[in-house]
Amino acid sequence: MTEExxxxxxxxxxxxxxxxxxxxxxxxxxxxxxxxxxxxxGGKGANQCIQAARMGAKTAMVCKVGKDFFGENYIQNFKDNxxxxxxxxxxxxxxxxxxxxIVNDAGENAIVIVAGxxxxxxxxxxxxxxxxxxxxxxxxxxxxxxxxxxxxALRLSxxxxxxxxxNPAPAIPDLDPEFYRASDVFCCNESEAELLTGVAVxxxxxxxxxxxxxxxxxxxxxxxxxxxxxxxxxxxxxPSSPSHHVPTKPVTTVDTTGAGDSFIGALAFYMAHFPTxxxxxxxxxANQVAGVSVQTIGTQASYPSKKDLPTGLF
Numbered sequence: 133m134t135e136e137x138x139x140x141x142x143x144x145x146x147x148x149x150x151x152x153x154x155x156x157x158x159x160x161x162x163x164x165x166x167x168x169x170x171x172x173x174g175g176k177g178a179n180q181c182i183q184a185a186r187m188g189a190k191t192a193m194v195c196k197v198g199k200d201f202f203g204e205n206y207i208q209n210f211k212d213n214x215x216x217x218x219x220x221x222x223x224x225x226x227x228x229x230x231x232x233x234i235v236n237d238a239g240e241n242a243i244v245i246v247a248g249x250x251x252x253x254x255x256x257x258x259x260x261x262x263x264x265x266x267x268x269x270x271x272x273x274x275x276x277x278x279x280x281x282x283x284x285a286l287r288l289s290x291x292x293x294x295x296x297x298x299n300p301a302p303a304i305p306d307l308d309p310e311f312y313r314a315s316d317v318f319c320c321n322e323s324e325a326e327l328l329t330g331v332a333v334x335x336x337x338x339x340x341x342x343x344x345x346x347x348x349x350x351x352x353x354x355x356x357x358x359x360x361x362x363x364x365x366x367x368x369x370x371p372s373s374p375s376h377h378v379p380t381k382p383v384t385t386v387d388t389t390g391a392g393d394s395f396i397g398a399l400a401f402y403m404a405h406f407p408t409x410x411x412x413x414x415x416x417x418a419n420q421v422a423g424v425s426v427q428t429i430g431t432q433a434s435y436p437s438k439k440d441l442p443t444g445l446f
Contacts, residue, residue: 138216139189139404141268143258143285144177145250145276146195147229148202149431156236166234173209173432175229175250176274176301179390183397184272185215186437187421188446189404192216192268194261194285195277196253202228203249209432219261223249229276253277258284266292269404272396274299279308286314295403299396303327313350317411319399321357321392339364340375353411355399357392360385362419365412376412380419383427390431395422397435417445 154166173182177195185191193215197203199222206228210217226249235241258265258281265271271289273282273296282298287310289296298315300307303324312318322333331342336358343354343366353367362380367373398421402414421436428434438446 136190137267137269138192138264139268140181140184140191140270140272140400141194141261141264142177142181142184142191142400143194143253143261143265143271143273143277143282144180145175145229145247145274146173146178146193146197146206147175147231147245147250147276148172148206149174149231149233151233151235153235154237157234157240157242172430173206174231174390176276176299176393177272178206178210179393179432179435180272180274180299180397180400181210181215182213182432183394183421183425183435184400184404185213185397186435187398187401187441188438189401190216192219192261192264194219194253194257194265196221196223196249196257198222198226198228198249199224200228202230213432216264219257219264221253221257221260223252225249226252247276250277253281255281255284257281258288262288265289266294268294269407270295270297270400272297272299272400274301275304276302279304283308283311283314286311290314295407297396297400297403299392300324300328301392309349312346316352317355317399317403318346318351318353319355319357319396321359325356336361336364336377340366340377343375355411355415357395359388359391363395363415365415367411378412378415378419380423383423385426387429387434388426390434391422391426393431394425394435395419398422420445 149172153168398418
């Protein structure tokens with residue numbers, strides 16, 4: 133059992149993305165010719181973990197993959213990125229999570245996700261990872277594994293004074309109220325904020341209103357990401373103060389896939405390495421990291437390493 137403490141522990145999902153590019157999306161029963169196929173590494177949890185690791189955080193992933201070709205490949209991907217695989221479980225009862233993605237020439241896509249082994253991650257796995265979970269600087273989780281597992285991870289971390297980032301994605305409307313109270317940083321995008329609060333988020337002001345509602349539910353702080361418009365940051369420490377809009381620098385966007393995960397991975401790195409930095413400044417820097425990721429095609433393939441980023445970000 134390792135005695136080392138991790139900067140960032142992510143409890144979450146791994147998905148293998150099987151991507152076909154075709155002129156258009158096929159109709160039911162139709163076979164069409166595509167012009168490119170590639171296999172990518174995805175899943176919100178793993179994406180966030182890989183981005184934190186590339187920036188220099190000492191990371192561990194708590195997840196479950198199948199005892200299959202994709203599972204073996206994924207474990208190797210973690211190792212290649214310096215992520216500890218000590219708590220990556222393999223199961224014979226289910227296949228590694230997979231997403232079949234068809235992208236047409238207009239950039240529209242059709243996606244079928246089979247969560248597979250991700251849904252088998254449970255309490256037993258968390259108990260095994262407790263030495264790492266209880267001593268991490270930051271713990272991150274999402275909703276691509278069973279919500280009960282994510283809530284248990286948040287609870288365990290909270291009890292051990294580990295800072296928590298919760299990304300309620302994909303959002304579920306009837307989220308257990310305890311999720312809010314166990315989140316040091318509750319980080320979601322516009323559509324997730326809207327689904328959870330019922331506040332339509334069309335503007336920066338709307339995002340502030342949705343954020344206030346999330347604070348009322350017990351979150352310590354809230355970040356609502358707004359894509360190219362940056363994000364808004366709110367804190368329960370200053371409940372009377374308005375939300376802070378953190379704009380982002382304009383970039384030439386090539387592919388936004390996984391940009392939200394890049395932001396959260398970078399945020400986890402900053403929370404672990406610069407604990408006294410203001411959340412606004414962390415968000416400003418995380419915006420820049422995500423901004424680099426959208427300038428290259430692919431998900432994890434587009435995530436920058438420390439050497440690719442300006443030294444001013446560290």
